[in-house]
Amino acid sequence: MARYPKGMEPDKEGTIMFADFSIENQRFAAMDSAREHNFVFNEAISFIVACATQKEIDDYWKELSADPKAEQCGWCKDQFGVSWQVSPTILKEIMNNGTRQQIDRVTQAFLPMKKFDIAALKRAYGEK
16 A cells, blocks of 8 residues: 655545555455545446356346446446446356357347346246
């Protein structure tokens, strides 16, 4: 962690300038400044949360989704405008191992979804 030294106004001496940290062995870096910035979070950067169960998806969605207008295809935005992809691990398996017809059916099933529904994906995958 690095803190602003004296004489870096408008940043206050001792406030955090830069920090790095890790979550689940993934390294992150964060910077802060009191200076005016004309940018906000957008979809160019997102976090992916891989979920094995519907309960995991539901729990993350409940905690993360703060803007219903931004919900689409497993994507949501939190209260700060950060984009999250809350995705079932089974989707990767389907897309890697399914036939062209299965993949097409699953894709058509998830495109209109906001929050992923694992049971609906499995039904679409298993249809003949």
